[in-house]
Amino acid sequence: MRTVYLNGSFIPENTAKISIFDRGFLMSDGVYEVTSVINKKLIDFAGHFSRLERSLSELDMSTPVTKQALLSVHRTLIDKNKINHGLIYLQITRGSAGDRDFVFPDPKKTPQTVVMFSQKKENLIDSPEAKSGIKVISIEDRRWGRRDIKTTQLLYPSLGKMMAKKVHADDAWMVEDGYVTEGTSNNAYIIKNGKIITRAKSFAILHGITRTSVLRFAKEAQMELEERKFSIDEAIDADEAFITSASSFVTPVINIDGKNISDGSPGPMTQRLREIYLDESIKTAI
Numbered sequence: 001m002r003t004v005y006l007n008g009s010f011i012p013e014n015t016a017k018i019s020i021f022d023r024g025f026l027m028s029d030g031v032y033e034v035t036s037v038i039n040k041k042l043i044d045f046a047g048h049f050s051r052l053e054r055s056l057s058e059l060d061m062s063t064p065v066t067k068q069a070l071l072s073v074h075r076t077l078i079d080k081n082k083i084n085h086g087l088i089y090l091q092i093t094r095g096s097a098g099d100r101d102f103v104f105p106d107p108k109k110t111p112q113t114v115v116m117f118s119q120k121k122e123n124l125i126d127s128p129e130a131k132s133g134i135k136v137i138s139i140e141d142r143r144w145g146r147r148d149i150k151t152t153q154l155l156y157p158s159l160g161k162m163m164a165k166k167v168h169a170d171d172a173w174m175v176e177d178g179y180v181t182e183g184t185s186n187n188a189y190i191i192k193n194g195k196i197i198t199r200a201k202s203f204a205i206l207h208g209i210t211r212t213s214v215l216r217f218a219k220e221a222q223m224e225l226e227e228r229k230f231s232i233d234e235a236i237d238a239d240e241a242f243i244t245s246a247s248s249f250v251t252p253v254i255n256i257d258g259k260n261i262s263d264g265s266p267g268p269m270t271q272r273l274r275e276i277y278l279d280e281s282i283k284t285a286i
């Protein structure tokens with residue numbers, strides 16, 4: 001049985017209980033982060049902490065834990081649960097005011113809820129998806145307008161994955177006004193004539209922590225980058241395509257809406273980017 005973290009305590013997962021009035025449960029009034037663990041160490045921890053602070057502040061919440069304290073909780077969960085490779089999930093909600101009300105409770109009287117738990121994933125690096133690439137379908141982006149905030153409103157992304165699963169695809173790329181925003185739980189990229197193309201940061205997408213690192217490493221490796229919108233037709237016609245996220249790192253996309261990209265196998269630049277990302281991030285893991 002896992003040891004999880006709830007509001008300051010490390011406890012067995014089956015004893016961790018939250019109020020039915022918690023605003024995370026009633027209103028999805030909460031934010032989250034997912035940080036990967038490789039060889040017992042955290043990847044991009046500083047980036048995830050900064051984004052957590054930003055998500056909370058955009059929703060008028062304070063950050064109830066310091067960076068150092070949060071790092072220590074992550075490490076304790078890794079130790080207690082013997083995580084070699086896997087993920088740490090963190091969620092902070094506006095807490096429970098003991099009733100249901102759309103209006104925010106007074107933060108002085110209502111402490112936030114902080115939950116963290118680990119997920120083991122021994123094949124995190126050597127995943128089958130990384131080797132074979134994934135197939136995606138395109139769907140309309142029907143999420144709310146502040147996707148830059150990492151909230152726990154994940155129903156539409158979840159429906160998107162189910163739409164993909166129904167047609168034996170692995171994931172969905174969401175499209176708004178004719179252009180790809182992002183994957184259901186990852187950022188989307190194409191490569192054409194040696195140039196990496198991905199949508200610029202805005203309210204329309206989550207500002208991926210893996211995205212920031214991958215773009216930095218690509219720049220350092222003298223690869224060409226362009227931050228702009230692209231359509232599904234342009235993606236199908238690209239030389240390569242891929243996604244990034246904390247749980248998938250850099251993963252090739254080989255087919256969109258049933259059409260192969262190039263010859264339908266993972267592209268060389270994508271594979272190179274995955275290697276660079278993993279090498280560099282493992283070096284700086286903490």
Ligand code: PDD
Pocket residue numbers: 034182183184185186187205206207208209210211244245246247
């Ligand atoms: N998802 N876009 C969306 C919509 C996401 O949910 C995620 C992350 C990303 C990539 O962000 P990062 O590189 O910081 O992981 C982009 C996480 C992994 C999840 O929900 O499980």
